[in-house]
Amino acid sequence: MRKNNGKLLLALIGVVLALIISVFGGKGLINDSYYDSELSDGYKVVYTVDSTDAAVVKQTADVIARRFKLLGAASAETTVEGSEITAIVTGFESLDTISPLMLKTGELSFRNSDDELVMDASVLDADAPLTVTTNENSTYIQIKVKDTETFAAKTKEIALTTSKMMVLWVDFVEGTSSYSAESTKNIPAYLGAATVTSGINSDCYITTHHSVDSAKEMVAIVCSGKLPASVSEKSAEAVSARYGKNAAKNAYLGIVVSLAILLVDLVRRYGVAGCATGLLAFAYSGVYFKSAQLLGVVFNKGLISAFAVSLAIGILMATVSLSKARLEMLKGRNAVSAYEDAFKASVKSEWEASVAQIVIGLVVTLLYRKSLLSFAAGITAGGICNAIFFALWNRMMIRDINESNYFGIKAYMIKESELPDVKKGENYVPTNEKKFNYSAILTNKAGLAVALVLACGGAILLVVNSAAGLKVLVVGCIALVLSLLYAAWQYPKYVKSFMAGCVSLLASGAIAYLYLMKMTDANAGQALVGMACGVASGFIYFNELRSNYRSIAREKINDEKISNVINDSCQALGYPLLMGLALTLIIAVLSRTNSYASTLLFVVSVFMN
Numbered sequence: 001m002r003k004n005n006g007k008l009l010l011a012l013i014g015v016v017l018a019l020i021i022s023v024f025g026g027k028g029l030i031n032d033s034y035y036d037s038e039l040s041d042g043y044k045v046v047y048t049v050d051s052t053d054a055a056v057v058k059q060t061a062d063v064i065a066r067r068f069k070l071l072g073a074a075s076a077e078t079t080v081e082g083s084e085i086t087a088i089v090t091g092f093e094s095l096d097t098i099s100p101l102m103l104k105t106g107e108l109s110f111r112n113s114d115d116e117l118v119m120d121a122s123v124l125d126a127d128a129p130l131t132v133t134t135n136e137n138s139t140y141i142q143i144k145v146k147d148t149e150t151f152a153a154k155t156k157e158i159a160l161t162t163s164k165m166m167v168l169w170v171d172f173v174e175g176t177s178s179y180s181a182e183s184t185k186n187i188p189a190y191l192g193a194a195t196v197t198s199g200i201n202s203d204c205y206i207t208t209h210h211s212v213d214s215a216k217e218m219v220a221i222v223c224s225g226k227l228p229a230s231v232s233e234k235s236a237e238a239v240s241a242r243y244g245k246n247a248a249k250n251a252y253l254g255i256v257v258s259l260a261i262l263l264v265d266l267v268r269r270y271g272v273a274g275c276a277t278g279l280l281a282f283a284y285s286g287v288y289f290k291s292a293q294l295l296g297v298v299f300n301k302g303l304i305s306a307f308a309v310s311l312a313i314g315i316l317m318a319t320v321s322l323s324k325a326r327l328e329m330l331k332g333r334n335a336v337s338a339y340e341d342a343f344k345a346s347v348k349s350e351w352e353a354s355v356a357q358i359v360i361g362l363v364v365t366l367l368y369r370k371s372l373l374s375f376a377a378g379i380t381a382g383g384i385c386n387a388i389f390f391a392l393w394n395r396m397m398i399r400d401i402n403e404s405n406y407f408g409i410k411a412y413m414i415k416e417s418e419l420p421d422v423k424k425g426e427n428y429v430p431t432n433e434k435k436f437n438y439s440a441i442l443t444n445k446a447g448l449a450v451a452l453v454l455a456c457g458g459a460i461l462l463v464v465n466s467a468a469g470l471k472v473l474v475v476g477c478i479a480l481v482l483s484l485l486y487a488a489w490q491y492p493k494y495v496k497s498f499m500a501g502c503v504s505l506l507a508s509g510a511i512a513y514l515y516l517m518k519m520t521d522a523n524a525g526q527a528l529v530g531m532a533c534g535v536a537s538g539f540i541y542f543n544e545l546r547s548n549y550r551s552i553a554r555e556k557i558n559d560e561k562i563s564n565v566i567n568d569s570c571q572a573l574g575y576p577l578l579m580g581l582a583l584t585l586i587i588a589v590l591s592r593t594n595s596y597a598s599t600l601l602f603v604v605s606v607f608m609n
Helices: 005-026 054-070 148-159 212-223 247-294 301-330 335-403 408-412 438-442 445-465 467-490 492-516 521-551 559-571 574-591 596-608
Strands: 042-049 075-081 084-090 108-111 117-120 130-135 138-143 165-170 192-195 204-208 231-239
Touching: 005 247, 005 335, 042 054, 054 075, 054 084, 054 212, 084 231, 117 148, 130 212, 138 212, 148 165, 165 212, 192 204, 247 301, 247 335, 247 408, 301 335, 301 408, 301 521, 335 408, 335 467, 335 521, 467 492, 467 521
Parallel strands: none
Antiparallel strands: 042 084, 042 231, 075 084, 108 117, 108 165, 130 138, 138 204, 165 192
């Protein structure tokens, strides 16, 4: 067969591009990523709140956490005990300039030139009342108005006064703060002042004499919210990363080692085609973590577990086509036609799996962005990367490798001696006939009944025991409804099987809950990662189920054939399941992080779907 140099060149360009993306995506990740106390050194600060009211102390802790993050912390975790708040923060080289800012009340007020109160922050946007903008050498404070009617009326009153001056204060002190005294200084204590000539019924700008950095600090204090009670700093000390010295480097080392093992195993199984997929896994990883870094997402075990599971789904998408193509080649077909047919049979499910991940990630982002951002970003980024790297790029590279005609079936580690002699009437006979009987489990009514009981019990435990558990249940219900509606549209003959899979997925969540016991936001995030994995793999499984049923549609159907169809469909999930387990365990061991919860969820969710 004539060799096609152009196709080979395209494949090589794809390989080189994947390597370049891997290098540049990984460059600077260790030093520039954001870490929490799991993987980074930080500070432990203890505050005493001037209140014994538990609700007030909790609200104060929330303000302190927001304030640290708005002032530049990579992460801020707070715990409450009595009237004391303990904050663990990372991302600061020193707290010398931060500590005084944390004690400010953060009360915003609009006053006239006689220091009389005109308005407070209630007329502004609650989440972001102020922002800082610059124009050449000038710095401005943008005032984001929510109650435009009140703001217009009050500014009109100011416009009718003699001075027409509106002054923006942060923590005005009666009897001490004074506009007349501060206005003569180069850098006054107030945040900004402006002359008002008429009522203002929209967002507006006010000039500030503070530096950009100083203005941003004061705006951060305001945007974090007003402290409901005064606080004092009891102690502050440097603390080491929870998982030891060089924890972040060890985590990245674990990722690189796991990817190298994945590459070697893919080459062992699928030869040149597997090498292309393995190299894309490196590029995938570089883009995944670089995107998280640019978005300001904290690199922690939550993001790591989301990465491991998402990559496993991507490998599942790729290996389903590779396995089908290799099987057809062993039956005597050429590489080009075998892979094209295999890809056409699975491309729909690849897009379904990617979109399912993206949808779940977006649902989590919309509902729980503040508490589950790392997990939401990880799930969404995983779905997008899977679509780009494995549904599109991987297909193009392998197609070019096949059509170059340089490798043929050897690209898939197939020897001529393994092929049947068609002239003699021989047929390919699989050498490994022993398979785990998935069908017996999935069609067992007693097993499904137990799964349903576990699912219901887990749901009750989630709701009763924690708000974090309720988050999992809400997202799970949304994902379940959307999946069932789509399944009823695209897979009407298999809705019952889909329901069984959903029940199994809920049961896996119940099992995971019993394993985790205490459902924190971190554990809830890992549960959602497992859920996304289960739903995505479910679409791939049902596409396999439909494809395998079609292969026997014209034959006489019996229980044995149906059982084989189910087993063959489940078998397609086996390899990425093991690789997902290996990825998570390797990363967990080398980084010394406890990612076993995500491992359990991954194993149970994929296996039971």
